Amino acid sequence: MGALLQVRNLRTAFPSANGPLPVVDDVSFDVSRGEVLALVGESGSGKSMTAFSALRLVPKPGRVVSGQVLLDGVDLLGLSVGEMRKVRGARIAMIFQEPMTCLNPVVPVGSQVIEAIQLHEDVSNADARARTRELFAEVGIPDPDARLDAYPHQLSGGLKQRVMIAMALSTRPEMLIADEPTTALDVTVQAQILALLRDLQKERNAAILLITHDLGIVNELADRVAVMYAGKLVEVADRETLLTNPLHPYTQGLLRSIPALSPPGQPLPEIPGVVPPPAEWPKGCRFSTRCDMCFEPCADTFPTELASDTGRRVWCHHVELNGGATDMRPRSDSRMAERAGPSVGRGGEEGA
Amino acid sequence: MSTSSESLLRVSNLTTWYPIKQGLLRRTTGFVQAATDVSFEIAPGRTLALVGESGCGKSTVGRSVLRLESPQQGQVHFEGDDLLTLPVDEMIAARQRIQIIFQDPMASLDPRMRVRDQIAEGMKSFGIGENAEDRKERVANLLKRVQLDPAAMDRYPHEFSGGQRQRICIARALAVEPRLIVCDESVSALDVSIQAQILNLLRELQEEMGLSYLFITHDLSVVRYLAHDVAVMYLGKIVEQGPTERIFESPAHPYTKALLSAIPSIDPARRGAAPPVLGDVPSPSDPPKGCHFHPRCSEVMDRCRVDAPPVVTLPEGESRCFLSEEGS
Numbered sequence: 001m002g003a004l005l006q007v008r009n010l011r012t013a014f015p016s017a018n019g020p021l022p023v024v025d026d027v028s029f030d031v032s033r034g035e036v037l038a039l040v041g042e043s044g045s046g047k048s049m050t051a052f053s054a055l056r057l058v059p060k061p062g063r064v065v066s067g068q069v070l071l072d073g074v075d076l077l078g079l080s081v082g083e084m085r086k087v088r089g090a091r092i093a094m095i096f097q098e099p100m101t102c103l104n105p106v107v108p109v110g111s112q113v114i115e116a117i118q119l120h121e122d123v124s125n126a127d128a129r130a131r132t133r134e135l136f137a138e139v140g141i142p143d144p145d146a147r148l149d150a151y152p153h154q155l156s157g158g159l160k161q162r163v164m165i166a167m168a169l170s171t172r173p174e175m176l177i178a179d180e181p182t183t184a185l186d187v188t189v190q191a192q193i194l195a196l197l198r199d200l201q202k203e204r205n206a207a208i209l210l211i212t213h214d215l216g217i218v219n220e221l222a223d224r225v226a227v228m229y230a231g232k233l234v235e236v237a238d239r240e241t242l243l244t245n246p247l248h249p250y251t252q253g254l255l256r257s258i259p260a261l262s263p264p265g266q267p268l269p270e271i272p273g274v275v276p277p278p279a280e281w282p283k284g285c286r287f288s289t290r291c292d293m294c295f296e297p298c299a300d301t302f303p304t305e306l307a308s309d310t311g312r313r314v315w316c317h318h319v320e321l322n323g324g325a326t327d328m329r330p331r332s333d334s335r336m337a338e339r340a341g342p343s344v345g346r347g348g349e350e351g352a
Numbered sequence: 353m354s355t356s357s358e359s360l361l362r363v364s365n366l367t368t369w370y371p372i373k374q375g376l377l378r379r380t381t382g383f384v385q386a387a388t389d390v391s392f393e394i395a396p397g398r399t400l401a402l403v404g405e406s407g408c409g410k411s412t413v414g415r416s417v418l419r420l421e422s423p424q425q426g427q428v429h430f431e432g433d434d435l436l437t438l439p440v441d442e443m444i445a446a447r448q449r450i451q452i453i454f455q456d457p458m459a460s461l462d463p464r465m466r467v468r469d470q471i472a473e474g475m476k477s478f479g480i481g482e483n484a485e486d487r488k489e490r491v492a493n494l495l496k497r498v499q500l501d502p503a504a505m506d507r508y509p510h511e512f513s514g515g516q517r518q519r520i521c522i523a524r525a526l527a528v529e530p531r532l533i534v535c536d537e538s539v540s541a542l543d544v545s546i547q548a549q550i551l552n553l554l555r556e557l558q559e560e561m562g563l564s565y566l567f568i569t570h571d572l573s574v575v576r577y578l579a580h581d582v583a584v585m586y587l588g589k590i591v592e593q594g595p596t597e598r599i600f601e602s603p604a605h606p607y608t609k610a611l612l613s614a615i616p617s618i619d620p621a622r623r624g625a626a627p628p629v630l631g632d633v634p635s636p637s638d639p640p641k642g643c644h645f646h647p648r649c650s651e652v653m654d655r656c657r658v659d660a661p662p663v664v665t666l667p668e669g670e671s672r673c674f675l676s677e678e679g680s
Binding site: 043213262264269 | 405406513514515516543544545546547548549551552555556570572573574576577578596597610611614615616617618619620622623624626627628629630631632633
């Protein structure tokens with residue numbers, strides 16, 4: 001049986017004076033039941049646009065140009081608008097960064113969850129209310145009976161995000177897309193929400209596509225990680241491999257520039273420059289303009305995908321498969337091999 | 353905290369409360385206790401990080417130092433002056449020596465002004481530079497110093513990326529040759545690779561010019577890299593402060609411990625730890641009795657619910673906790 005969500009060669013573009021500009025370019029990945037895949041990247045990498053494309057929520061005038069988004073084998077891109085509406089919210093639910101902007105400020109939060117349930121299922125008011133109360137208790141909202149009638153402004157940021165999670169879970173979705181679910185929260189509240197998502201995921205065996213820029217959150221929640229840069233995937237690996245032995249120079253740079261891992265008093269290793277706008281993306285490797293290891297083929301030729309038997313995928317001219325295709329290593333004749341070993345991501349300094 | 357003659361900024365017992373006015377007569381019915389009895393000092397060329405979660409009062413403290421708020425009590429000693437008692441014209445003059453950089457550069461830059469005019473504006477009002485030509489040259493040098501192309505001076509803020517805009521804000525702050533810069537979440541909105549660039553820039557500028565920073569942030573991983581000293585705030589009070597290494601290696605206050613262990617680690621061996629504290633930060637308009645942290649504290653004792661703990665001096669720094677008292 002294939003993965004629950006299979007994204008195949010997805011390409012999403014916005015029109016421009018010089019023709020369509022792809023902001024998601026030939027992206028393919030799977031998310032299985034019971035698995036958390038983290039889609040990681042900086043702003044402008046296309047990570048959120050990938051999720052919007054999968055849900056067919058790309059803001060106009062952008063549109064999905066080609067590719068497939070298979071949910072249990074059915075291509076969502078081929079569904080009618082009405083059929084898609086039945087998938088969204090019911091089979092695939094979403095949690096966004098800003099709970100305040102997702103909740104209606106003039107409707108009690110309980111009623112909003114009840115509305116979501118009744119939109120997809122034919123249940124009585126009393127049953128929907130009872131289920132909402134249960135969900136509130138399950139996501140750790142204290143005093144759930146009283147909170148059903150509370151308005152969004154009466155709840156803290158953490159509680160509002162719990163309401164959003166309750167709403168997302170209310171239709172028992174198979175797939176959850178969480179777009180920066182804790183970015184707007186304080187760190188102590190974030191820890192609580194991460195623990196909640198981890199527990200819920202275990203209990204419900206849901207598939208989660210987690211979109212984040214924070215590698216700490218990746219470590220807390222993800223099973224596998226896909227790193228995006230300028231509309232393209234650059235590296236896909238399981239969590240531990242990616243954090244301890246990243247192979248793509250961009251992934252390595254991201255990990256190195258985390259301040260907590262740098263000895264105080266020394267310059268932080270930085271990635272020079274900024275993510276170029278889509279109109280200025282290089283023809284070859286998208287990262288070549290900022291890569292300190294850029295060599296002759298990088299700027300002109302896009303690196304082909306390398307895939308190992310273990311499911312690792314890397315797009316970089318510096319990387320090769322090792323003998324049995326079980327893993328990868330820096331190409332022995334490349335500059336990357338000269339650089340000090342794979343200890344880049346060994347963290348664990350922070351914390352008490 | 354011990355007073356040293358060399359401190360550039362010494363804040364003592366600063367209290368800034370915002371009145372809550374209600375009803376037809378706008379009577380004051382209560383106070384948002386944003387900052388209460390806050391004391392700290394910063395020496396020349398040093399960085400103090402003021403850390404805490406949203407609503408803890410850290411930005412209020414930063415703004416109070418510049419007198420952008422009106423504190424009810426306390427002193428802000430800066431290079432020999434008590435800023436809170438200075439006449440308004442002298443206070444405005446003093447702001448040449450203290451600048452502030454905010455989180456969102458797009459909101460703090462004027463969208464209709466060229467970069468050159470925004471940077472030169474402060475110089476003009478403080479009489480820096482002999483004439484327009486001289487100021488233009490200074491602007492060019494400042495832009496070079498923050499690693500932007502001097503030709504950028506004729507462009508508008510919207511033509512730059514977030515990181516570049518923050519560089520412009522830094523150049524604008526530097527233009528009036530300050531001694532202290534208050535950085536209020538100045539790198540929080542930036543991507544991690546850009547954040548590293550700005551942090552490096554701030555550090556280089558400090559080494560070159562002997563600048564001091566009051567670095568206000570919620571992000572502890574940045575603090576460890578940049579700050580010499582750390583002050584942790586919770587619901588309006590500094591609960592612990594001391595040298596950065598000591599705070600990270602052996603935090604004394606239960607809140608500091610909770611805050612540190614809540615940071616998601618990127619060490620694959622460390623994952624799935626239970627959240628260190630439950631619940632949300634209570635409202636600063638109605639803080640809990642006794643120790644403000646007691647409803648969320650894992651080491652709470654009976655007296656914490658009744659009495660506010662005193663400031664206890666530690667071998668390095670201080671802590672506002674009964675447990676520290678017993679330990680000393």
